Amino acid sequence: MTASQQAKLDARQVSLTRYNDRTKQYLEVLRDIDLQVFEGELVTIVGPSGCGKTTFLNAVDGLIKLTAGRILVDNCQVSGPGPDRAFVFQNDCLFPWRTVLRNVAYGLEIQGKLPQREMTARAREIVELVGLQGFAEHYPHELSGGMRQRVNIARALVMEPKLLLLDEPFAALDAQTREFMQVELLKILARARTTALFITHQINEAVILSHRVAVFSARPARIKEIIKIDLPPVRALALKHEPKFVEIERHIWRLIEEEAVRPDMAAAA
Amino acid sequence: MSAIPHPDAAALQAKLPPGPAWWKRNENWVLGTVSVLVFLALWEASAAYKWVNPLFTSSPTRIVLTGTEMFADGSIYEHIAVSGYEFVFGYGLALVIGVPLGILMGWYGRVNAVLEPFVSALYATPRIALLPLILIWLGIGVASKVAIVFLGAVFPILVNTITGVRTVEADFIKVARSFGANDWQLFLTVALPSSVPMLLAGLRLGLGHALVGIVVGEMYGATQGLGYLIANAGARFQTDKVMVGIILIASAGVAMTELLRRIERRFERWRPNFRG
Numbered sequence: 266m267t268a269s270q271q272a273k274l275d276a277r278q279v280s281l282t283r284y285n286d287r288t289k290q291y292l293e294v295l296r297d298i299d300l301q302v303f304e305g306e307l308v309t310i311v312g313p314s315g316c317g318k319t320t321f322l323n324a325v326d327g328l329i330k331l332t333a334g335r336i337l338v339d340n341c342q343v344s345g346p347g348p349d350r351a352f353v354f355q356n357d358c359l360f361p362w363r364t365v366l367r368n369v370a371y372g373l374e375i376q377g378k379l380p381q382r383e384m385t386a387r388a389r390e391i392v393e394l395v396g397l398q399g400f401a402e403h404y405p406h407e408l409s410g411g412m413r414q415r416v417n418i419a420r421a422l423v424m425e426p427k428l429l430l431l432d433e434p435f436a437a438l439d440a441q442t443r444e445f446m447q448v449e450l451l452k453i454l455a456r457a458r459t460t461a462l463f464i465t466h467q468i469n470e471a472v473i474l475s476h477r478v479a480v481f482s483a484r485p486a487r488i489k490e491i492i493k494i495d496l497p498p499v500r501a502l503a504l505k506h507e508p509k510f511v512e513i514e515r516h517i518w519r520l521i522e523e524e525a526v527r528p529d530m531a532a533a534a
Numbered sequence: 535m536s537a538i539p540h541p542d543a544a545a546l547q548a549k550l551p552p553g554p555a556w557w558k559r560n561e562n563w564v565l566g567t568v569s570v571l572v573f574l575a576l577w578e579a580s581a582a583y584k585w586v587n588p589l590f591t592s593s594p595t596r597i598v599l600t601g602t603e604m605f606a607d608g609s610i611y612e613h614i615a616v617s618g619y620e621f622v623f624g625y626g627l628a629l630v631i632g633v634p635l636g637i638l639m640g641w642y643g644r645v646n647a648v649l650e651p652f653v654s655a656l657y658a659t660p661r662i663a664l665l666p667l668i669l670i671w672l673g674i675g676v677a678s679k680v681a682i683v684f685l686g687a688v689f690p691i692l693v694n695t696i697t698g699v700r701t702v703e704a705d706f707i708k709v710a711r712s713f714g715a716n717d718w719q720l721f722l723t724v725a726l727p728s729s730v731p732m733l734l735a736g737l738r739l740g741l742g743h744a745l746v747g748i749v750v751g752e753m754y755g756a757t758q759g760l761g762y763l764i765a766n767a768g769a770r771f772q773t774d775k776v777m778v779g780i781i782l783i784a785s786a787g788v789a790m791t792e793l794l795r796r797i798e799r800r801f802e803r804w805r806p807n808f809r810g
Binding site: 362 | 715
């Protein structure tokens with residue numbers, strides 16, 4: 266798991282202020298965020314809830330425009346959604362009227378560059394990569410929560426993105442499934458050789474998955490600290506009980522706690 | 535998912551007492567049939583024993599006899615043909631205009647803003663109230679009936695299609711956008727498939743309105759058709775003939791509703807409550 270030093274994502278001085286139509290107020294969400302994600306790396310963003318993590322991820326995907334700063338993916342400036350990035354949504358958001366295979370093929374269909382047969386072949390490959398062989402012709406409602414998230418991840422991976430963006434993909438899963446999916450995700454990403462930016466609320470999830478963890482401050486979000494996770498490259502769930510793991514976890518928790526109790530949070534919420 | 539049959543399934547089945555299992559499988563069907571038969575028998579008896587004057591209620595055997603006669607002498611075919619024609623053209627026109635217009639109105643806010651007042655006003659008006667106007671414009675021939683069937687069916691179809699297209703889940707739109715879908719792709723891959731259930735429900739609603747349109751239209755001013763047959767026979771106290779007309783229209787309605795339901799099932803295999 267050695268990350269080469271080429272930045273896949275380079276966010277420079279990213280700031281974002283939003284206007285709320287209903288309350289007629291401006292809200293500063295992001296302030297001067299500098300964040301790099303290098304090739305082969307998995308970086309996780311944690312921070313107090315409502316701090317703007319998802320907004321940042323949406324901005325990287327090009328779904329929201331910045332107020333200031335630049336986001337570069339592979340040295341190209343982001344101006345809208347593009348095939349170099351793929352988004353894994355929090356609620357799996359699978360199209361219920363499409364089978365697993367056709368959900369996975371969705372992005373390729375929209376892109377419309379490949380002939381039908383090749384699209385199907387590639388989608389089938391990815392369905393197997395995420396461990397869903399035998400379920401290609403099932404509809405989403407026939408799958409468990411964990412399986413649906415696998416489809417959600419597969420739908421993004423099929424695009425062979427330079428950067429995979431994951432917005433709390435395991436938030437809706439039960440605790441047990443969630444832990445298994447964490448290890449599973451690492452295996453999938455290793456097989457697909459993908460660089461990823463991951464958002465979560467759960468600190469131990471951040472630590473077990475990441476090469477580095479970026480802690481966001483309360484709103485307006487700035488980067489409070491970036492922690493390099495110095496744990497063995499092959500992660501197993503047992504690692505969560507190691508003293509070193511617990512120590513890192515505690516350190517991050519303290520950082521977030523400092524933010525969460527800041528008095529202006531109450532006003533902002 | 536297909537269930538793997540137990541190797542001894544047949545043997546297990548044979549061991550079960552035959553009575554209760556058979557009853558469980560066929561209970562609804564048997565009860566339904568029995569209740570209908572009892573009803574028919576009572577009806578027949580009430581006429582045969584003069585509990586009620588059959589002039590008012592007719593009776594199953596009289597209806598069957600009259601019906602056979604009407605088919606035998608061929609007098610009923612022209613009525614069926616005329617009503618069928620009115621339905622096919624009126625409902626067909628409602629379909630051809632209602633669905634595309636509904637999609638346009640659901641998808642483009644401006645189109646909706648322009649047409650919405652008319653649709654709302656006409657949807658709220660009992661379409662039958664327009665019948666005198668339509669007769670003045672189109673005469674008492676088939677055209678006025680086609681128009682009234684069309685007006686009856688087009689609004690439920692239109693309104694349901696608009697709602698279906700309009701109520702696409704925001705999350706699905708976000709997914710499509712994130713994959714770089716343009717407006718047209720968004721429409722084809724998200725808005726259209728997710729509005730199919732609403733659209734089909736609209737077709738079923740429209741069907742009922744269309745049948746009402748046929749009957750009332752023909753009663754009010756016509757010289758042919760099943761509605762005319764019913765009204766005309768009623769005026770002459772020919773209860774048997776009235777009943778034959780009612781039964782024909784009702785069966786056509788049931789058959790077409792069933793057909794639409796099958797189409798709905800075909801389109802809704804992905805629904806969680808789907809029962810093949």
